[in-house]
Every structure is written in C-alpha cells, then in structure tokens.
Amino acid sequence: MKRQERIDALKAAVFEMYPDAKTELEHGNEFQLLIAILMSAQATDKQVNIINRNFFEFFKTPEDGIKLWVEEITEFINSVSFFNNKAKNIYKTCHILVDKHNSLPPKTIAELTALPWVGIKTAKVFLSVTENAPFLWVDTHVHRVLNRIGIVKTKSPLETDKKAEKIFNAEDLAPLHNTLILFGRYHCIARKPKCWNCPLIDACSYKDKVFD
Ligand code: SF4
Structure with a gap:
C-alpha cells in the first residue's frame, strides 16, 4: 500500500473515532493552558490535572501569579516532576506576561519561545490548541502510531516530527x-x-499485531 493510502486510511479512522478530540490538559483559559503545558514536561496529563484542580482555583491569571512567592507556587505543584524549576519559571512567566504582553500569552512562536522554559514543543502545542495553527507535535504516542502503520520509518519522535510536517x-x-x-x-x-x-x-x- 502506498504511503498516501495509509495516510488517508489513518485520517478517516481517527477523525471518526475522535471527532471532538481536544487536549486532555484541564484549563479555564489560555493562560492556564500555557501553564499546564509547561507543567506537563516529563509528567502525564493526568498528574498535571490532579495538581491543577486545586492550583488553578487560586491561579487564574498572571496577576494572580505575581502576587505569590515562588515558594508558594512550589508548594502547590510539589508533586510534579522538576517542581522547583517549574515553579521558578511559572513565576517568571507571570511577570513577563504582565510587564510585556498585557497579561495574555503571546501568539507567535518567537514570542512564546522567548518565555522561560517554553521550547518549540510547548509553543507548537499551545498554538495548535488555541489557534488551530498548522502544527502537529509528535510525542511518543504519535511516533509509535505513524511507524507502526508504516507512514514513516523513523528512530525518534524528533525525526518523525520533522517528517510529519512534510507528509501531511x-x-x-x-x-x-x-x-x-x-x-x-x-x-x-x-x-x-x-x-x-x-x-x-x-x-x-x-508485524506484531495483537488479536486477543
Ligand atoms: S498496530 Fe494495531 S491498533 Fe495500532 S494501528 Fe496497527 S492495527 Fe491498529
């Protein structure tokens, strides 16, 4: 089967299976989404959601963030991986958003990646969710699926990511x-x-399909 036929079959299948797919990171606004994506580095969406159900009650805007000490943010998120670094960067992000971006997350890759600890992955995921921007971030799940089906033959999510933007x-x-x-x-x-x-x-x- 040709690659394009596999792509067409994949699209037909997944769009039918998940017609209303959206991020599983819980958030009440775009600021909280950005913070949740930052927190999800090396953590599952499930872990982040459990923490944020409490944290986001007190943390709805960057203004809420600048009223807190880093230590207070740390206390809220101390069960997520790298919580010390994440708390420091969340704190800095709140100050930058208030001082330079009118308290709203910016909407370009360049401005987003200028924020502390926001890499290209976070920026792409954020813009894809908020703006429907043409980005597909390849995580381990997407990397596995595209290789199993035979749409790509790659060794790492990063390699798959580079190919995905060309083949879709x-x-x-x-x-x-x-x-x-x-x-x-x-x-x-x-x-x-x-x-x-x-x-x-x-x-x-x-090759190793599972039937039971
Ligand atoms: S490996 Fe199995 S579940 Fe995954 S796409 Fe292929 S047939 Fe479907």
Missing part, C-alpha cells in the same frame, strides 16, 4: 495533533494495541 497537508496538522495522541494513548497502546478492533487493520504494516 497543512490543514490536517492541527486536527491530527489531538486525535493522534488519543489514538496512541487509548487504542494503539504501546504494550497491547487493540488490533482486534482496529479500523486500520488492513492499512497497518505492524
């Missing part, structure tokens, strides 16, 4: 971002993919 149409990148993450997280699972109930069974080139 720009208008598909943002919708695919969340649908592929959900498909990898809940269906084409790392240890036991649900091949026995997969609409991609004929399009997928994975």
Whole structure:
C-alpha cells in the first residue's frame, strides 16, 4: 500500500473515532493552558490535572501569579516532576506576561519561545490548541502510531516530527495533533494495541499485531 493510502486510511479512522478530540490538559483559559503545558514536561496529563484542580482555583491569571512567592507556587505543584524549576519559571512567566504582553500569552512562536522554559514543543502545542495553527507535535504516542502503520520509518519522535510536517497537508496538522495522541494513548497502546478492533487493520504494516 502506498504511503498516501495509509495516510488517508489513518485520517478517516481517527477523525471518526475522535471527532471532538481536544487536549486532555484541564484549563479555564489560555493562560492556564500555557501553564499546564509547561507543567506537563516529563509528567502525564493526568498528574498535571490532579495538581491543577486545586492550583488553578487560586491561579487564574498572571496577576494572580505575581502576587505569590515562588515558594508558594512550589508548594502547590510539589508533586510534579522538576517542581522547583517549574515553579521558578511559572513565576517568571507571570511577570513577563504582565510587564510585556498585557497579561495574555503571546501568539507567535518567537514570542512564546522567548518565555522561560517554553521550547518549540510547548509553543507548537499551545498554538495548535488555541489557534488551530498548522502544527502537529509528535510525542511518543504519535511516533509509535505513524511507524507502526508504516507512514514513516523513523528512530525518534524528533525525526518523525520533522517528517510529519512534510507528509501531511497543512490543514490536517492541527486536527491530527489531538486525535493522534488519543489514538496512541487509548487504542494503539504501546504494550497491547487493540488490533482486534482496529479500523486500520488492513492499512497497518505492524508485524506484531495483537488479536486477543
Ligand atoms: S492495527 Fe494495531 S498496530 Fe496497527 S494501528 Fe491498529 S491498533 Fe495500532
């Protein structure tokens, strides 16, 4: 099967399975989304959501952040990985947003990546979710799915990420971002993919399909 046929089959399957796919990071506004994405580095969405259900009650805007000490932010988020660094950077981010961005997260890659600890991944995920910007961030789930199906043959998520933006149409990148993450997280699972109930069974080139 040609790559384009596999891509078409993938799109048809995942858009039908997850028609309303959106980020699983809980947030009440774009500022909280940016903070949640920052916190999710080396942590699961589930861990971040548990912390933020309490934290975000007190932390709705950058103005709320600049009223807190770093130590107070640390106390809220101390069960997430790298909490000391994350707290310091959240604190700095709040000050920068208030001082330079009218208390709103900026909307360009350049401005976002100028914020502390906001790398290209965070910027792309943020813009894809908030602006439908044509970015698909390839995490381990997306990397696994695209390789199993046979759309790419790559060794790392970074390598897959570079290829993905070339092989998918720009208008598909943002919708695919969340649908592929959900498909990898809940269906084409790392240890036991649900091949026995997969609409991609004929399009997928994975050799070790699971049927029980
Ligand atoms: S057939 Fe199996 S390995 Fe292939 S995409 Fe579906 S769940 Fe994943």
